[in-house]
Amino acid sequence: xxxxxxxxxxxxxxxxxxxxxxxxxxxxxxxxxxxxxxxxxxxxxxxxxxxxxxxxxxxxxxxxxxxxxxxxxxxxxxxxxxxxxxxxxxxxxxxxxxxxxxxxxxxxxxxxxxxxxxxxxxxxxxxxxxxxxxxxxxxxxxxxxxxxxxxxxxxxxxxxxxxxxxxxxxxxxxxxxxxxxxxxxxxxxxxxxxxxxxxxxxxxxxxxxxxxxxxxxxxxxxxxxxxxxxxxxxxxxxxxxxxxxxxxxxxxxxxxxxxxxxxxxxxxxxxxxxxxxxxxxxxxxxxxxxxxxxxxxxxxxxxxxxxxxxxxxxxxxxxxxxxxxxxxxxxxxxxxxxxxxxxxxxxxxxxxxxxxxxxxxxxxxxxxxxxxxxxxxxxxxxxxxxxxxxxxxxxxxxxxxxx
Numbered sequence: 399x400x401x402x403x404x405x406x407x408x409x410x411x412x413x414x415x416x417x418x419x420x421x422x423x424x425x426x427x428x429x430x431x432x433x434x435x436x437x438x439x440x441x442x443x444x445x446x447x448x449x450x451x452x453x454x455x456x457x458x459x460x461x462x463x464x465x466x467x468x469x470x471x472x473x474x475x476x477x478x479x480x481x482x483x484x485x486x487x488x489x490x491x492x493x494x495x496x497x498x499x500x501x502x503x504x505x506x507x508x509x510x511x512x513x514x515x516x517x518x519x520x521x522x523x524x525x526x527x528x529x530x531x532x533x534x535x536x537x538x539x540x541x542x543x544x545x546x547x548x549x550x551x552x553x554x555x556x557x558x559x560x561x562x563x564x565x566x567x568x569x570x571x572x573x574x575x576x577x578x579x580x581x582x583x584x585x586x587x588x589x590x591x592x593x594x595x596x597x598x599x600x601x602x603x604x605x606x607x608x609x610x611x612x613x614x615x616x617x618x619x620x621x622x623x624x625x626x627x628x629x630x631x632x633x634x635x636x637x638x639x640x641x642x643x644x645x646x647x648x649x650x651x652x653x654x655x656x657x658x659x660x661x662x663x664x665x666x667x668x669x670x671x672x673x674x675x676x677x678x679x680x681x682x683x684x685x686x687x688x689x690x691x692x693x694x695x696x697x698x699x700x701x702x703x704x705x706x707x708x709x710x711x712x713x714x715x716x717x718x719x720x721x722x723x724x725x726x727x728x729x730x731x732x733x734x735x736x737x738x739x740x741x742x743x744x745x746x747x748x749x750x751x752x753x754x755x756x757x758x759x760x761x762x763x764x765x766x767x768x769x770x771x772x773x774x775x776x777x778x779x780x781x782x783x784x785x786x787x788x789x790x791x792x793x794x795x796x797x798x799x800x801x
Contacts, residue, residue, distance in 0.1 A: 488569060488572035488573035488576070489573060489576070489682050489685045489686045489689065490686070491682070491683075491686070493506070495733075500733075500736060501736065503733050503736075504733060504734060504735070504736040507679060507730070507733055507734040507754075508734060510679055511634070511636055511734065511754065511755035514636045514675050514677065514678065514755070515633055515634050515636060515755070517602075517636075517675045517676070518675075519602065519603065519673070519674075519675055520601060520602040520603035520675070520676065521548075521550055521551040521552065521603065521616075521617075522551060522552040522553075522554065522601060522602070522603035522604070523544050523548060523551050523552070523553050523554070523603065523604045523605075523606065523616070524553075524554050524555075524556065524594075524597050524598075524601075524603065524604065524605045524606075525541065525544070525553075525554075525555050525556070525605075525606060525607070525608050526555070526556040526557070526561060526590065526593060526594075526608065527555070527557060527608050528557060528558050529557050529558070530555070530557055532608065533786070536784065537608055537609065537786075539611070540608065540609060540610060540611045540784065541555075541608065543611045543612040543613075544606070544612045546612075547612045547614070547615045547616075548612065548615055548616050548617070550617070551603075551604075551616060556593070556597075561593055562580070562581060564597075565577055565580045565581075565593065565596060568596070568600055569596065569600075575689060575693075576592065576596070576685065576688075576689060578704070579592060579688070579689065579692050579704065580592050580593065580596075582704045582705065583704065583707070584704075584705060584707065584708065585708065585709060585714065587714060587718075588709075588714065588717065588718050591669070591688075591718035591719060592685070592688060592718060594669065594672055595672075595681050595684050595685050595688075596685065598672045598673075598674050598676075598678075598681055599676065599677060599678065599681035599682060599685060600676060600677075601676055602674055602675045602676030602677070602678075603673075603674075603676075604616055604671070604672070604673045605671070605672040605673075606670065606671040606672075606781065607670040607671070607783070607786070608786070609670075609783065609784045609785065609786035610670060610671060610781050610782065610783050610784070611781070611782040611783075611784065612780075612781065613776065613777075613779050613780055613781060613782050614779075614780045616673075616780075619638070619673075619763075619780050620632055620635065620638070620757070622780075623638075623749055623750035623757065623759055623763065623780075624749065624750050624757075625749065626748070626749050627749055627750060627751075627752075630750065630752045630757070632757075634752070634755055635752060635755060635756070635757045636674065636675045636678055636755040636756070637673070637674040637675070637678050637680055637755065637756045637757070638673040638674065638756075638757045638759065639667050639727060639756055639757070639758050639759065640667065640668045640671055640759045640761075640763055640764030640765060640781075641665070641666075641667060641668070641744070641747065641758060641759060641760055641761045641763075641764075641765070641771070642666045642667060642668035642720060642761065642765050642771075643661055643663075643664070643665060643666035643761070643770070643771055644664075644665060644744070644745050644746070644747070644760070644761055644771040644772070645661075645664045645770060645771060646664050646665065646741060646742055646745040646746075648664075651664070651770070660711075660712060660715075662715070662716070662721045662724075663721075663724060663741070664741060664745075665724065665741050665744045665745065666720055666721070666724050667720060667723055667724045667727055668720060668764060668765055668783075669719065669720050669723045670764075670783055671764050671781050671783075679730060680726060680727055680730050680756075683726050683729070683730060684722070684723060684726045687722060687726055688717065688718055688722075691717055692704070692707070692717075695707050727756070730754070730756075731753050731754050731756065734754040734755070735753065735754055739753060744758060747759070747760040748760065759780075760772075760774075761773045761774075762774035762775075762778055762779055763779055763780050763781070764779065764780060764781040764783065765779075765781075765783055766778065766779035766782060767782070
């Protein structure tokens with residue numbers, strides 16, 4: 399072998415790393431471009447690439463078992479089977495009343511009433527106003543009457559701010575829609591009505607408007623109301639309802655009389671004072687009715703927004719006020735009695751009348767001094783209502799500002 403050939407071999411003349419590959423012969427197998435690139439890689443890089451591919455497929459194989467649902471993109475995350483039912487909305491009827499027969503409905507309500515009968519009426523009085531500053535000295539006198547005559551009762555005064563905190567704290571987790579309504583109704587009388595139902599439903603006890611005066615201690619109300627009714631078992635009373643209007647006599651009160659005074663029915667129950675044990679079905683139904691009505695009215699607005707919902711005075715009475723309150727109570731009484739209770743059965747009450755688990759009081763008890771319904775004088779009443787009517791003044795102001 400010549401010295402030149404030995405030198406070329408030493409320098410790697412035919413080494414493919416330095417000189418390129420030798421011209422292929424027919425006996426050499428031909429590789430695809432991809433395989434050629436793969437085989438050209440150094441051995442360590444081949445091993446690393448193989449391990450990377452193996453780790454990726456191992457990860458994807460175990461990905462469905464990863465508990466954190468946000469770890470992978472949503473498109474790669476398999477559907478998760480929920481093994482428990484989400485809790486129903488706080489005020490949803492359970493079981494659904496509409497699916498029950500009349501007898502099943504009655505049995506269900508009677509069972510609820512029996513369970514609640516062992517609970518005493520909470521000794522707690524609630525009142526609300528926009529701020530801690532009341533409108534006049536008379537309002538302070540009315541407020542003080544509840545302190546003076548009920549020293550054994552707790553007293554809670556809610557302002558607009560503390561009321562919102564109360565509603566959010568007690569209902570936002572279970573029923574955020576009612577919080578949305580309370581927070582955002584443009585006409586604030588609607589929120590004020592919602593608040594009274596929520597408070598009595600959640601806590602029980604007595605709610606009464608700031609323009610009411612306590613004429614007799616609350617603890618004496620039921621005893622005095624049933625003094626001449628020995629057949630009434632007070633342990634079976636879970637709600638006390640005051641009459642606002644009793645004009646069943648069509649001769650004395652023709653239809654024109656109702657129209658002129660903007661009354662819807664000849665029997666009407668008031669809601670400036672509410673007295674009940676906590677969690678009563680009447681209040682649940684009232685709150686559900688408000689929600690259902692609001693959802694329907696919001697859906698009819700151009701922007702599907704609560705900010706566009708506006709009601710007339712009569713509509714307010716029929717959405718959250720005494721018109722709807724009366725309708726809900728009568729519906730409940732029909733269901734728990736298992737029959738249609740005629741309007742005349744609510745009329746002419748003396749002292750009190752118990753139907754179902756509700757004790758009805760005559761107009762005089764919580765609404766004395768009226769020139770109708772045999773209201774009687776203030777002296778014989780439990781509550782005196784001074785009819786501040788601030789919501790109507792605000793309504794008229796807002797209505798004129800809108801024009």
